[in-house]
Amino acid sequence: MVLSELKVGEKAEVEGLLAESGVRRRILDMGLVKGTKFKVLRVAPLGDPVEIFFKGMYLSLRKNEAADVLVRKIGETGDGAPMREGRGGRQSGS
Amino acid sequence: MGMRREIRVALAGNPNSGKSSLFNGLTGSHQKVGNFSGVTIEKYEGYVDHQGYRIRFVDLPGTYSLTPYSPEELVTRKFLIEESPDMVVNVVEGPNLERNLLLTTQLMEMEVDLLVAINMYDEVEERGIEIETEQLRGLLGCPVIPTSAKKKQGLEALLDHVVRVFEGDIDIRKNKLGFRPEVDGAIREITGLLRHEPDLSRFNPHWLAIKLLENDREVYGLVRDYPLWLKVERVLQRVLGETERLYRTDPEVVITEDRYAFIRGVMQECVLTPGEGRVSLTDRIDRIVLNRVLGLPIFFFIVWLVFQLTFTLGTPLMDGLDLFFGTIADAVSPLLVNETLRSVIVDGVIAGVGGVLIFLPNIVLLFLGLSFLEASGYMARAAFVVDKVMHRFGLHGKSFIPLITGFGCSIPAIMATRTLKSPSDRLATIMIIPFMSCGAKLPVHILLAGAFFEPSVAGNVVFGIYMFGVVVGLLSALLMKKTVLKSESEPFVMELPPYRWPTARSVFWQSNIKAMMYVRKAGTIILLAVLLIWVASNYPKNPAIDAALERQIATIEAGELSRGAKDVAIADAENSASAEKLEYSVAGRAGRLMEPLIRPLGFDWRIGVALVTGLAAKEVVVSTMGTIYSLGETDETSPELKTILKNDPVFDRATALSLMVFVLLYIPCVAAIGVMRKEVGTWQAVALYSGYALTAAWVFSFLTYRLANLFL
Numbered sequence: 001m002v003l004s005e006l007k008v009g010e011k012a013e014v015e016g017l018l019a020e021s022g023v024r025r026r027i028l029d030m031g032l033v034k035g036t037k038f039k040v041l042r043v044a045p046l047g048d049p050v051e052i053f054f055k056g057m058y059l060s061l062r063k064n065e066a067a068d069v070l071v072r073k074i075g076e077t078g079d080g081a082p083m084r085e086g087r088g089g090r091q092s093g094s
Numbered sequence: 095m096g097m098r099r100e101i102r103v104a105l106a107g108n109p110n111s112g113k114s115s116l117f118n119g120l121t122g123s124h125q126k127v128g129n130f131s132g133v134t135i136e137k138y139e140g141y142v143d144h145q146g147y148r149i150r151f152v153d154l155p156g157t158y159s160l161t162p163y164s165p166e167e168l169v170t171r172k173f174l175i176e177e178s179p180d181m182v183v184n185v186v187e188g189p190n191l192e193r194n195l196l197l198t199t200q201l202m203e204m205e206v207d208l209l210v211a212i213n214m215y216d217e218v219e220e221r222g223i224e225i226e227t228e229q230l231r232g233l234l235g236c237p238v239i240p241t242s243a244k245k246k247q248g249l250e251a252l253l254d255h256v257v258r259v260f261e262g263d264i265d266i267r268k269n270k271l272g273f274r275p276e277v278d279g280a281i282r283e284i285t286g287l288l289r290h291e292p293d294l295s296r297f298n299p300h301w302l303a304i305k306l307l308e309n310d311r312e313v314y315g316l317v318r319d320y321p322l323w324l325k326v327e328r329v330l331q332r333v334l335g336e337t338e339r340l341y342r343t344d345p346e347v348v349i350t351e352d353r354y355a356f357i358r359g360v361m362q363e364c365v366l367t368p369g370e371g372r373v374s375l376t377d378r379i380d381r382i383v384l385n386r387v388l389g390l391p392i393f394f395f396i397v398w399l400v401f402q403l404t405f406t407l408g409t410p411l412m413d414g415l416d417l418f419f420g421t422i423a424d425a426v427s428p429l430l431v432n433e434t435l436r437s438v439i440v441d442g443v444i445a446g447v448g449g450v451l452i453f454l455p456n457i458v459l460l461f462l463g464l465s466f467l468e469a470s471g472y473m474a475r476a477a478f479v480v481d482k483v484m485h486r487f488g489l490h491g492k493s494f495i496p497l498i499t500g501f502g503c504s505i506p507a508i509m510a511t512r513t514l515k516s517p518s519d520r521l522a523t524i525m526i527i528p529f530m531s532c533g534a535k536l537p538v539h540i541l542l543a544g545a546f547f548e549p550s551v552a553g554n555v556v557f558g559i560y561m562f563g564v565v566v567g568l569l570s571a572l573l574m575k576k577t578v579l580k581s582e583s584e585p586f587v588m589e590l591p592p593y594r595w596p597t598a599r600s601v602f603w604q605s606n607i608k609a610m611m612y613v614r615k616a617g618t619i620i621l622l623a624v625l626l627i628w629v630a631s632n633y634p635k636n637p638a639i640d641a642a643l644e645r646q647i648a649t650i651e652a653g654e655l656s657r658g659a660k661d662v663a664i665a666d667a668e669n670s671a672s673a674e675k676l677e678y679s680v681a682g683r684a685g686r687l688m689e690p691l692i693r694p695l696g697f698d699w700r701i702g703v704a705l706v707t708g709l710a711a712k713e714v715v716v717s718t719m720g721t722i723y724s725l726g727e728t729d730e731t732s733p734e735l736k737t738i739l740k741n742d743p744v745f746d747r748a749t750a751l752s753l754m755v756f757v758l759l760y761i762p763c764v765a766a767i768g769v770m771r772k773e774v775g776t777w778q779a780v781a782l783y784s785g786y787a788l789t790a791a792w793v794f795s796f797l798t799y800r801l802a803n804l805f806l
Contacts, residue, residue, distance in 0.1 A: 018345065022121040023585040028350040028588060030158035031193050036354075042380075045389035046482035049491070049586055058376070058590040060478045062485070065585045 001073065003040075004066035011039045012071040014041070023065045030071060031055055098148040101260045102177075106170060106201060107185035108194050110471070110591035114138070114214040115243035115600045116185055117153040120253070128609055135169050135512060144253040147260070152179065158589075160200040160313045161375040165512045174204060175297065181259055183252070188218040188240070189226065190592070195357045198234065204301050205261055205268050208236040211252055224366035231358050235269030244597055270300075273352045277345055278518050279334040280307060284326055284391035291320050304331060307345040365380055376471075376592040384477060393479045396472065398497070398557070400463035404456055411455035419448030429709075443630035445717065447621055451613070454541075455534040458609045464605035466497075469596030473800055474588060481586055488575025489570045490514055491586055493523040497567070500530030501560070502608060504766040507532075508773055516670075518579040523570045525783050528762040529567035531560050533699035534712035538757045541716055542750040545736040555751075563758050566790060591766030627707045627718050630681040639678065643671040681707075695756060695795040696749040705756070747803035756800045759791035 006012055014036045017024045030052065032038070038054035049062040106115040118125075121140025128137045138153035155166035157719055162168050184201050210230075212218070212745035218240075237255050249740070258264045261455065263709060272278060284303035288294055288773050294317070305313035306326065317323055330345075360602050383392055400447075425442045425556060430436035467473045481491025485629045492514055499509035500507035507527045514520040531539065539559055543552040613792065633690045676682045677699070684706060685699030692702050700719070708715035716735070723738045739745050761767065761784050765785055771780050 011621070017347070023587055025161055025163055025346075026585065026587045028347065029161060029163065029196065030589070031196065031354065033347070033351045033354050035351075037707075042384055043386070044384070044478050044482060045386045046479075047477060048482045048485070051384070051478065055192045057193045058592070060474075060481075060586070060590055061586050062481065062586040065587055079335060 001071060002065040002067045003052070003071050004067035006040045006071065006073065007076075007078065008040050008042055010073060011078040013015070013037045015070040015072050017070065023061075027061075027069065030059055031057065032059075037074065047092060060063075062093040074078045098143065098146065101147050101149045101181070101256060103149055103151050103256055104173060104177075104179040104182045105151055105153045105185055106174075106182055106197065107156060107213075108187060108197060109589070110594075111156065111187040111194060112243050113156060113185040114153060114599050116211065116241060116249075117151060117214055118599055118603055119243045119249055119414065121151055123337045131694050135166060135265055138510075143252065145257050147257055149253060149256055150172055151183075151617075152177075157197065159196055159721055160204070161308065162310060174201075177208075181209060183209045183211055183256070183529065185211045185213050185241075188212045189221060189223060191225065192357060192361050192795060195360060196529075196726045197713075199353045199356060200221075202234065202236075202269060202271060203304050205298050207266050208234075208254055208268075209252070210234060210236055210238045211241045211248070212238060213241050213243060215248060216242040216245045222368040226364045226366075229364040230360065232364060233269070235267035237264055237266070241766055246657075271353065271356050274341075274348055274520045276333055276336045276340065277307060277348055277352070280329050280345070287322050287325050287329070290319070291322055301332040304349065304712075307348055309344070310345050370608075374592070374687040377591050380475070381592075383472070384479065389479050390804070393476055396467070396596075396615060400460065400467070402553070403463060404459040408456040408459050408522065412452050414454070415452040416448075419444060419452065422448070425674070429781045437632070438625070438628055442625055443621065446475065449615075454609060454613065456536055457502065458605055460533060460655055461605040461608040464499065464502060464599060465601045468598055468604075471591045471593045474590045477588060477683075478590060483568075486520075487572045488522060488579070489568075489571050490519050490523075491514075492588065493519065496523055496527060496532050497564075500527040500532060502533050503611070504528050504532050504762050505611070505769050508606065508766065508769050514625065517577070518619075521774060521779070522574050522579050524770060525574060525786075526567035526571050528787065529563045529570065529759060531563045531758050531767075532762070534763065539718045539754055541735065542754050543706060543738075544703060545739045546745070546747045546750040555754075559754050559758055562755065562794075566759060566794065570786070570790070620715060622710070627681065627703075627714070629683075631676055631679050631703070633679060636675065639674050694799070695792065696744075696752045696799040697756075698744045700744075701749075701753060705760070706781045707762060708757065709764055711765070712757065715757055717775055750797050751801035751802045751806075752795045756791045759787060759794060761787050 002077050003012070012035055015022055017027055017032070028088055036054055038052045041051045041053050041058070043050050044060075049060045051060045052057060053059075105113055105117055109638075111154060117138060117140065119661045121142050124142065125138060125140035127481075128139065128674075134154050140147050141150045152173070156168050156169045157164070160167055160171050162171070173179075182201055184198050187197060198210060209276055212225060212227070227238045227240060235257065239248055239252045239255055245251075255264065259266060272280070281300065283301045284306060285299045286387075288297075288299035288302055292644075297316070302313055302317065306317065307330065314418075317326060333345055337343060337348050341348055385392075385784055390521075416712070423440050426441050426444065427436060430439060456776045467476070477491035477494045477500075480494050484491050493511070496510040496514075497505045499510050504527050506665075507525050507530070511520045511523045511527075514523060536556075539556045540552075543555040543559075547555050550692065647664055650663045650667065653660070655663065677686065682699065684791075685702035688702045689697075689699040690704075704715045704718040707718040719735060719739075723735060723742075762770075767780060770783070771777060774780065
């Protein structure tokens with residue numbers, strides 16, 4: 001499935017980017033590479049773009065561009081809070 | 095006194111890494127703003143004297159990467175290659191080290207002398223994040239210095255390191271990032287081939303090899319014309335086949351993935367992030383600010399708030415400045431015996447420049463607001479909230495930022511469109527920026543709204559004018575996108591930076607830059623325009639009018655009226671003589687010539703004159719009206735322009751509204767046109783635009799005038 005099909009609150013992992021995507025370079029530079037886990041945080045008030053969270057970064061992209069990102073759903077939390085896992089670095093305590 | 099030795103240091107870092115705050119903290123007041131050669135991206139330079147050296151910093155534009163994706167990235171790259179600074183300080187955002195390190199890896203690939211400043215270190219400590227800097231230093235192979243621009247910590251240490259690196263006191267190892275074996279092999283092979291071409295020796299062959307594998311068009315262009323290209327191409331083809339077979343993707347993706355793999359390793363080794371129990375401030379704010387229901391109202395409220403603050407706080411300051419210039423004029427007047435000279439200086443220079451400078455408080459306040467929104471992180475949210483609408487009009491959410499900057503001044507706004515990648519998005523945005531009522535048009539709006547509407551309504555009238563400009567602009571963008579600018583729009587992939595309370599210093603600094611731009615304009619173009627207007631509205635002289643006036647005054651004096659009545663009659667005579675003189679002058683004739691064209695809009699020839707001179711700069715519309723109307727007065731101490739306008743028979747509410755609309759929409763000032771020409775590349779496009787703007791201005795002013803006459 002692709003990123004634009006995810007709902008708010010769902011978590012997923014990037015599987016790849018469509019090779020012909022015009023935004024591939026940009027998406028790669030922003031860190032959405034294969035294996036990156038992210039969560040869909042919210043949709044803009046008017047329904048587009050979407051905001052995702054990963055590696056401490058809040059990234060917004062239009063559904064149009066989100067459709068170029070191949071993903072695998074890995075779960076959902078249901079709320080709008082960013083996920084705490086999948087961040088780089090060791091986790092202390094918890 | 096011996097010459098200080100210089101160290102040239104470039105500051106590179108992601109947007110929102112606090113790079114500019116650090117630059118400010120390091121260089122204090124020794125700063126200047128310029129442009130990178132050939133482009134209109136602002137270049138901030140500054141220096142600080144440290145341990146006998148003059149360390150010169152260049153603050154490069156914020157970038158996430160060094161691929162040629164955006165003009166900022168190209169500029170950064172070009173600067174590093176062509177200007178070869180002595181070293182690069184890579185400013186990284188401490189609390190979000192992971193994503194900031196991508197740029198670091200790319201700087202490492204360029205094999206520059208690198209220092210990493212982990213900025214916002216105060217926040218790192220506050221959040222309980224532990225960064226093992228010694229480990230990090232080992233992995234990156236370069237000095238790592240914790241800094242906090244906000245708390246002014248680590249700045250001395252950073253400067254010490256700069257000096258030590260320069261003196262060769264610290265060894266920079268220039269670690270090489272390892273990629274997958276197929277790619278590494280190809281890099282070695284290509285590097286070997288490139289070494290044989292002496293023309294390319296000014297580039298680092300290792301870096302060129304990586305860029306070629308990344309399919310970098312710029313670098314392709316550099317290498318393609320040399321005979322060794324055939325061999326290089328063979329290697330590229332081979333490695334493409336290999337990565338396709340092994341990893342089902344191309345080397346570009348492999349290289350980026352491997353950079354991130356390296357970064358992941360660094361993070362694992364060096365950074366300990368506490369399991370965050372509480373929701374971060376940014377999340378809490380965004381739950382409200384980007385809420386599906388509240389998002390848009392909050393957006394409009396914030397924009398409205400910025401404008402309200404600008405005006406309510408600005409007005410008393412404005413009145414103060416007004417008083418100040420009045421005092422100067424009064425003080426200077428008696429000193430100038432020569433009547434012509436006095437008129438030039440008091441009516442021309444002081445009145446003109448003063449009339450322009452009194453709007454400085456408004457401009458400073460507006461830019462304080464805009465800089466605050468930008469630095470706090472809200473500006474990106476605004477783009478997020480409005481992108482759908484902007485996209486519908488064929489624009490990009492990012493167009494919003496240049497457009498809102500256009501409320502301040504079209505010139506920086508037009509320059510700001512460089513963040514838009516697609517040429518058609520850029521062109522459309524540039525073309526509608528002048529419809530966003532700029533700071534210089536504000537004087538016209540304030541004057542007219544203030545003169546013809548009660549104080550309680552005037553603010554809303556000005557707000558309405560601003561909104562009208564936005565609507566006309568958006569519709570024009572749509573029209574352009576549907577007709578002359580049909581093409582793909584730019585993708586929208588944008589970071590929403592974490593909210594931060596901006597340092598007062600950086601907000602004031604930004605605002606100060608804009609204020610200085612405005613003042614410089616006032617001191618040069620506007621002063622010149624004002625003097626030209628003075629000449630144009632005083633020459634050629636017609637002695638017959640003066641003679642007639644003298645005869646008339648003599649007749650009145652000889653008459654049987656009371657002293658008071660005589661004075662009134664003389665004043666009237668002098669008034670009409672002044673008007674006749676102006677009509678006879680160059681400006682008057684130009685205005686007369688165009689009067690038939692603007693008559694349907696409710697304008698007379700005097701407004702025509704103001705509109706023409708307003709091309710020099712929009713605030714000149716006000717100063718011209720000041721000059722024209724106060725010259726038409728008998729009294730040397732000219733009363734407030736507002737009162738004169740209110741009592742002028744030509745002016746009523748409908749005319750005032752019509753004029754506001756015309757000034758809002760017609761061609762921008764010459765300076766903005768110059769910048770526009772530079773950005774769009776051809777005069778034809780500018781001419782086409784000018785025709786469009788004039789037509790739009792005429793049509794909407796006509797409608798405004800007619801409708802206002804019906805309803806007001």
